[in-house]
Amino acid sequence: MDDDRTRGAGERIADARKARSLSQRQLAENSHVSLSLLRKVEQGSRDATPALVAAVARALTIDVTALTGQPYDLGGRHLDPLHQHIPKLRRALTYWDLPPDGITPRPSAELVRGAEHAADLRRSGNHAQLAALLPALLTETTAAIHTAPAGREREHAYATLTVLLFAAHSVTYKTGYIDLSTLIEERTHWAALASSDPVLGALAAWARTTSLLQAGSYNIGLQLLDRAQADIPTGREPGESVLRMSGALHLRAAMLAARSGDSDLAHDHLGSARRLSTQLGDVDHDGGRYQLAFGPANTGVHVVAAAVELGDGDEAINQASQVRITSDLPKIRACHHYIDLARAYLWTGAKEESLRCLTTAREIAPQQTRHHPTTREVVRMLIRLHHRSNTQLTRMAGWIGHDA
Structure with missing residues (x-):
């Protein structure tokens, strides 16, 4: 072993x-x-x-x-098939300012459909299938950018590339390829800027805060999100896509503030998100072209996540009792919610509830659950705390490659 x-x-x-x-x-x-x-x-x-x-x-x-x-499961009997696609993804990302050799792109509508499929895989947390799909789509869309005439057609191709890069960022970050995800953050900013769509620019800023969160650069991340909020064209009557992006940026800012230990600022951003959610109705929206889901359910799970980031397990569990997980909430967000709750229950000594939450997360998005560092930390602690054998825990530990 x-x-x-x-x-x-x-x-x-x-x-x-x-x-x-x-x-x-x-x-x-x-x-x-x-x-x-x-x-x-x-x-x-x-x-x-x-x-x-x-x-x-x-x-x-x-x-x-x-x-x-991280990355986990790179070898042995627990080898994850996802890893075989990463070298191809790295090669696809070498093409950006120069066109790929010998590639004739399909029509724009087909590339858009491919990007929409990639976005669906991202929302469902299907990392292996997404990693397999992305290299060819990224290469082909990059080729389309270099063959499209200047103007709206080329900007449209850049918008499609932004969606694909956002999906690539998600899968590489969540599976522990941090060097690659950081590179993709830069590429996403470049593509969004070239699309001339300021809302996609806000999406790129959101993605960039991922590496800032991990590096502990919370204040810089908050400044970046403040700038992104200011750059969104609100006008007198902003459209729903603008309001949803604004709400998603507030949720992200709440996570940065909570992880930095600033509970007041975290709750301010959560309050802003709640007001926008109320204004938009009672159904979560998957973000469409702009990717980031927003609505009452997603706001609720972020309230729980903020409590966990602030180290308050009791408050997280209390807030979770008021959250209704709906089918409109993307699987990756619902999965993350139960992983957060697993940690909260662990802190309060509720071992069985903690394991139940990890089991629920696995049912929702197994690949994301398996690759998440918190899953491993919680399983390791549960093994330490269980003085008697627990079949469900043993199976969970074996599944993530941590043999109990």
Whole structure:
């Protein structure tokens, strides 16, 4: 058995700290986290939150993935088929300012349909199928940009490419290819700018905050989202797509603020999102061309997520009781909600509820659940806390490659 699969972020933090000849107190001070929390994480008696991992990685000047162990399932009997598509995706992304050789693109309408299919796969969390589809579509759409006449036709091709790049960003980030997802953030900004659509520009800004969240650069992320809000053309009577994008930006800003520990700012942004949601009606919308889902259900799950980011498991569970997960909410968001709840229940000592939430997340979006660092952290803690054998937990651990 590959022992690295069973190692938690705490063990990796301890190894990295010792390699730099730092004491726990020195690392805690440099990371601006409490010494007692760091000790518990290293000892394995407390899970490592994304905020803590980001702070420690920054202090140690290493990548977050060195502490999370991503990408997962790169070899052995748990090899994930997704990984075989990543080299092709890397090659497809080398084409942007120069046209791919020997590619004759299909008509624009067919490429748009391909991008819509990719967006559907992204929303459902089907990482392997999405990674298989994207390389050819990205290459073909890039070729279409270089053959299209200047003006609206070329801008339309750039808009299609923006949607594809956003899907590529999602799958690479969620599966731990952070270097690739960061590159895609830059490409997404470039394509959105060339599309001359400021709402797509806001989408690109939202994507860019992903790497800022992971790096712990919360204030920069908030500034970027403030600028994106200001750049959206509201006018006297803004359309629904503009209002939905504005709402989605507020939800993202709430996550940045919560992870930074600023509860007041997080609740301000959540309040703005609630007001926009009420204005738009009682049904969530998948975002259409602009991708980001927004509505009452998504706002509700972000309220729960903010409580988790702020370290308040009881409040997260309380808020979750008021959330109604509807079929309009994309599977990736619903899945993330139950992963967040699994952590909240873990903190309150409700082991069975925590495992139930992970099981629900797996039923909704199995690939996303399997690749999420929180899943592994929670499973590792549940194994530690269960003094008797638990068949369901053993199966979950085996499924993610963490043999109990």
